Amino acid sequence: MSNKPSNTKFFSQIVELLQSARKKVVQTVNQTMVTTYFEIGRKIVEEEQGGKKRADYGKKVIKELSKVLTDEFGKGFSERNIEQMRQFYLVYSKPQTLSADFKIAQTLSAESEDAISETLSRNFNLSWSHYLKLMRIDDENERKFYEIEAYKNNWSVRELQRQFDTALYTRLVLSRNKEKVKELSEKGLVFNKPKDAIKDPYILEFIGLPEHSSYSESDLENELINKLEDFLLELGNGFTFVARQKRISFDDKHFRIDLVFYNRILKCFVLIDLKIGEIKHQDLGQMQMYVNYYDREVRLEDENKTIGIVLCKDKSESVVEYTLPKNNEQIFASKYQTVLPSKEELKRLINERES
Numbered sequence: 001m002s003n004k005p006s007n008t009k010f011f012s013q014i015v016e017l018l019q020s021a022r023k024k025v026v027q028t029v030n031q032t033m034v035t036t037y038f039e040i041g042r043k044i045v046e047e048e049q050g051g052k053k054r055a056d057y058g059k060k061v062i063k064e065l066s067k068v069l070t071d072e073f074g075k076g077f078s079e080r081n082i083e084q085m086r087q088f089y090l091v092y093s094k095p096q097t098l099s100a101d102f103k104i105a106q107t108l109s110a111e112s113e114d115a116i117s118e119t120l121s122r123n124f125n126l127s128w129s130h131y132l133k134l135m136r137i138d139d140e141n142e143r144k145f146y147e148i149e150a151y152k153n154n155w156s157v158r159e160l161q162r163q164f165d166t167a168l169y170t171r172l173v174l175s176r177n178k179e180k181v182k183e184l185s186e187k188g189l190v191f192n193k194p195k196d197a198i199k200d201p202y203i204l205e206f207i208g209l210p211e212h213s214s215y216s217e218s219d220l221e222n223e224l225i226n227k228l229e230d231f232l233l234e235l236g237n238g239f240t241f242v243a244r245q246k247r248i249s250f251d252d253k254h255f256r257i258d259l260v261f262y263n264r265i266l267k268c269f270v271l272i273d274l275k276i277g278e279i280k281h282q283d284l285g286q287m288q289m290y291v292n293y294y295d296r297e298v299r300l301e302d303e304n305k306t307i308g309i310v311l312c313k314d315k316s317e318s319v320v321e322y323t324l325p326k327n328n329e330q331i332f333a334s335k336y337q338t339v340l341p342s343k344e345e346l347k348r349l350i351n352e353r354e355s
Helices: 008-049 056-075 079-092 102-110 115-120 129-132 142-153 157-165 169-175 180-183 201-207 217-235 279-297 330-339 342-351
Strands: 237-248 253-263 268-276 305-313 315-322
Touching: 008 056, 008 079, 008 129, 008 201, 056 079, 056 315, 079 129, 129 157, 129 201, 142 157, 142 169, 157 169, 157 342, 217 237, 217 253, 253 279, 268 279, 279 305
Parallel strands: 268 305
Antiparallel strands: 237 253, 253 268, 305 315
């Protein structure tokens, strides 16, 4: 006897209804967030224009506003993020005009020019992550083109980046066979599902929802990070747990540091990243970026430079690499050796994972 439900069509309709509703919720949150950030940017610019010394006054306004909003709402309102809101207003408050080249490219679209103009109104239709990418495109016509295409074709941020990296706009403007170029460009589209979009850090910050480490971890990584966290805390030697899957953001890019500790003996942060597979030079470069970020944005003047540790399981059994801060002060070298776990201990830890 078949176990297949008899009301398959009915169930499918309900599923589609819920999926559509979730998509609308995400779209509503995105539109509200982007419009709010546009308005914040507008108010900042207006406040700056009222200041006597605009440059200095503007920096002061952003700094003080960052503190007020962070105290009130938590993450998401760093000086850098607020400056991006200001820049967003400056870029998108300009009158919308279409150049001849842009109109040529738009003949590929089935939409009328009136519909395109409506899309480019201040009813922003893309996510904040999309606009962070778009407003870094200097050419106004190119920026509008990608905005329209991203909206029409439901491009994810990753797909928008891919199309930009392949110079779609330039190729369409220059190519005689524009239909063929467009057809090739659309292969391999990546669409965001509502459940993926709601994990967007900007949405989570805007609506006040917490981030969860499970958003960005595989089961194996999670198991190993659990083990590593327990190991260092049991080891003692001054380790204090600070954060897990700690997110840091640059423009529209997000990075997560697997584990962040503070060592009271060394008086410094210890960052740990776990890589499943063979270690690559990009992994060390990424850790160096994390270390630089903590040294410049988090470390206090009386604290020592941040330590970065990259753990990796590769095809030659185990590799453990330390990426110490540049110009490391050698006076602390002996303390590193006695306080931090040895390479042998770390190798044993990642080799003894449970199956």
